[in-house]
Every structure is written in structure tokens, then in C-alpha cells.
Amino acid sequence: MDEKTEFKNDDSSNQTQENTEVNLYACDICEKLFTTSNLLSSHKCIHTGKKQYHCDVCGRAFSQSGSLNSHRRTHTGEKPYHCDVCGKNFTRKDNLTTHRRIHTGEKPYHCSECGKAFSELGNLVCHKRIHTGEKPYHCDVCGKGFAEPGNLVTHKRVHTGEKPYHCDICGKSYSGRSNLSTHKRIHTGVKPYKCDICDETFSSRGRLSCHIRIHTGERPYHCDICDKTFSQSGHFSRHKRIHTGETPYHCDICGKTFSESGHFSRHKRIHTGEKPYQCDICSETFSRSDNLTQHKRIHTDEKPYHCDVCGKTFSETGNLASHKCIQTGKKPYHCDTCGKTFSRSADLSTHKRIHTVEKTYECDICEQTFSTMGLLSCHLRIHTGFKPYHCDICDKTFSQSGHFSRHKRIHTGERPYHCDICSETFARRDNLTKHKRIHTEEKP
Numbered sequence: 001m002d003e004k005t006e007f008k009n010d011d012s013s014n015q016t017q018e019n020t021e022v023n024l025y026a027c028d029i030c031e032k033l034f035t036t037s038n039l040l041s042s043h044k045c046i047h048t049g050k051k052q053y054h055c056d057v058c059g060r061a062f063s064q065s066g067s068l069n070s071h072r073r074t075h076t077g078e079k080p081y082h083c084d085v086c087g088k089n090f091t092r093k094d095n096l097t098t099h100r101r102i103h104t105g106e107k108p109y110h111c112s113e114c115g116k117a118f119s120e121l122g123n124l125v126c127h128k129r130i131h132t133g134e135k136p137y138h139c140d141v142c143g144k145g146f147a148e149p150g151n152l153v154t155h156k157r158v159h160t161g162e163k164p165y166h167c168d169i170c171g172k173s174y175s176g177r178s179n180l181s182t183h184k185r186i187h188t189g190v191k192p193y194k195c196d197i198c199d200e201t202f203s204s205r206g207r208l209s210c211h212i213r214i215h216t217g218e219r220p221y222h223c224d225i226c227d228k229t230f231s232q233s234g235h236f237s238r239h240k241r242i243h244t245g246e247t248p249y250h251c252d253i254c255g256k257t258f259s260e261s262g263h264f265s266r267h268k269r270i271h272t273g274e275k276p277y278q279c280d281i282c283s284e285t286f287s288r289s290d291n292l293t294q295h296k297r298i299h300t301d302e303k304p305y306h307c308d309v310c311g312k313t314f315s316e317t318g319n320l321a322s323h324k325c326i327q328t329g330k331k332p333y334h335c336d337t338c339g340k341t342f343s344r345s346a347d348l349s350t351h352k353r354i355h356t357v358e359k360t361y362e363c364d365i366c367e368q369t370f371s372t373m374g375l376l377s378c379h380l381r382i383h384t385g386f387k388p389y390h391c392d393i394c395d396k397t398f399s400q401s402g403h404f405s406r407h408k409r410i411h412t413g414e415r416p417y418h419c420d421i422c423s424e425t426f427a428r429r430d431n432l433t434k435h436k437r438i439h440t441e442e443k444p
Helices: 037-048 065-076 093-104 121-132 149-160 177-188 205-216 233-244 261-272 289-300 317-328 345-356 373-384 401-412 429-440
Strands: 003-009 020-026
Touching: 020 037
Parallel strands: none
Antiparallel strands: 003 020
16 A cells, blocks of 8 residues: 655745645655656556556556657647747657756756766766766677667667768768768858867767867777777777778678778768769869878868988878888789789789789770779860869979879979989989990890
């Protein structure tokens, strides 16, 4: 039988107010108190699992009449609770209460571990899992765990390929609503999140949080295998796959798997031919953003990578690395067929096609085939007449970067190729090759 208690309310500050007695009804399972027996009865349904209130539209059952009333509004569209500040309407009173805190700035829920405050109890519950490491929501496909149910729903779309959120400006689709909201700011230019240290602004809260760690030096993500720490969860997740060997991204066309979503997205463009990155100077398009960045340096002549030995500058990190190998004589890339060594991995890949006779890149105008994409790109300029390399001294233009580099030496007088026998220098590699035959008596 339910316990009935008496509660005496004595206000000693008001001598004329009479003492009152309030009857409270206690739940014999969790000891929660209620002012009426009806409220207690409704509450007990939580423990028994009894759901006596049914929706006559969809058949869904509820343990409390109030929950059924709120649910019915999803069918009727009724939103009886109005915000008196911005006029927004809500189907439930508690949603209005939470919404009002946007205007008041009230954050009544505090984390006992770090003191961070939240406007919603649910956000506090999810936040606490950062400290406990709890991830109660698991993917039934790959077993990955999540601290929030919404993150699990979004993650499952990795496996299904579903992208239900579409940009009405450019048509691009996303698996998560928040990703679409962040994307739309590319079109609007809105960056509502501001760093209070350096005033830099960001289009998403997550990017601001990552940025702040530059100032604080915080690296909260710790690998318990190798002890390496990370400032961003995405970097940590990718790192863990080094240890696990996990490759969760699978191409359903060729079967190739990838450990990173970015690599998977780039790979898919091989099959689709999509080139979403366009140069705003010459309109050439690219399948990768980093290729566009490198290409733009043709127009700007930017060379941000410097050799710390001779001071020579380069537009690409790979070219700098190759240059250093030339200086040191290091040739770390070996052909496993003939044993020939190379200072660049790209040169080795090109060389290997001598053995395989592989020419996979075909010109769609004249059907000539090439062993590398770079050779095909140079060839296409024969058809288009495109000459992107411009000499700012004499205004001469070139279709190939190598021809442009050789031409510039006419103006600079640079002779970078040295004979290691007599020390004579040359502006062109082929001239050095011819010269060496004088010493070797080799006849071509």
C-alpha cells in the first residue's frame, strides 16, 4: 500500500499565517513524492512498463496521458506554446522552457567534474560521458560505440550511404543535418563562432573548439597503445586505425577499402570522373583540393618550400624532397624487377611501366595513351593550345613547366647541372648528358 505522509509548512516570518498540512504520496519503489494519488499512479507506470494510453492515429502507446497529448500534436501540427521573445512555437512546454534559455543565457545544469554549464539536462548527461568514457550506443554493423544516440544514427549512414540532407543551393547532400548547416555557410559566408583570444571567426562550433586548443595546447585525446595525444577527435580516430588496421570505408565498384573517409571520397572520383575544384583564373578543374592549391602557384609563382642547404624554393613539398635527394645522392626507391634506384617515388612508378608496358591514361580526343596522368595533361595542351606558364620578363608562354623552367635560366644565367669529372656547368640536363660522353667516349 502506498505510504501517505503529512508535510507541515510553517512560515515563522508571518505570524498571521496559519500552519497548513499537505498530504504527499510516496512511491514505494523509488520514494519520489507526489501531491495527488493520480500523479502517483501515472508515475508507477514507469516502473511497471504499463502503457495504457494509445494514439488512435498511429497506435503508439504511452504510460502517461500527458505524453499522449504531446504526441498527438505531431499528427495535428499544433504548437500551442509560444516564445514571447522571438515568436517561435513549440508542441511541448518543456521544449519552450529549454528554448527560452537561448535568450536568457541561463545554464542551470553543471558538470561536477569540470564545472561546464549547460542549458539542457540531456546535454549535461552526454557531456559527462567525456569524463567517464561511456559509449552506450553501439553500431550493429561494425560495433563502434557512441556517447550520443544522434551520432550513432549519423554513423550508420556510413554503411548505408544514405545522405538525406540536401543543399538547396548547390545540390550537395550530407548524412547529418549539422553538416548541411555548416556547409550552407560556405554560400552565405556566415562565421558565427568567434575566438575570444585572437578574434578569428569560424563557421562551426567544432572548428572553433579545435582552434582554441592552439592557444591552450590542450590535447585531450590519448592513445592507450602508444601514448600519443591529439587535439582533435578525428585525428585520434584515424590514428587508432594504424593499430587496428581497420578500413571501414568500402568502394562498391572496385572493392578497395580505406581507413579515412577523405581518401575514400577522393577515390570515388576516379570512377565518377568528378572534378569539383576549379581554378578561378584559368577554369581548369581538379578532383582534389590540394591539386588545385598546387596548380594556383603556376599563376602566382608562389614557392613556399625552401631548401635549407642552397636556398632554392619549390612550389610542392614533393619537389623539395626530390631536390634534397639529388643533393645527397640518396635514391631510396628501388625497382624490384631490375634493381634500378630513383630519388623520387613518382619516377619509380613511371619506370615500372617499362616492364609492364602499362599505359592507362588515354586522350579522349586522339586516343593516344600515356603512362602517367601528368604526361596526358601535357599532351592535352597540344589540342587546347593552353599555355599556363608565363614569363614575366619577356612575356613568352609555355605549355609545360619543364620548358618554362629551362627558359627562365636564359634570363637568370643559372646553370644547375654540374659535371662531376671536370666541373663544367650546364643550364639543361640533356646538355650535361651529351657532355659526359666526351669523358666516357660513349656513342649514343
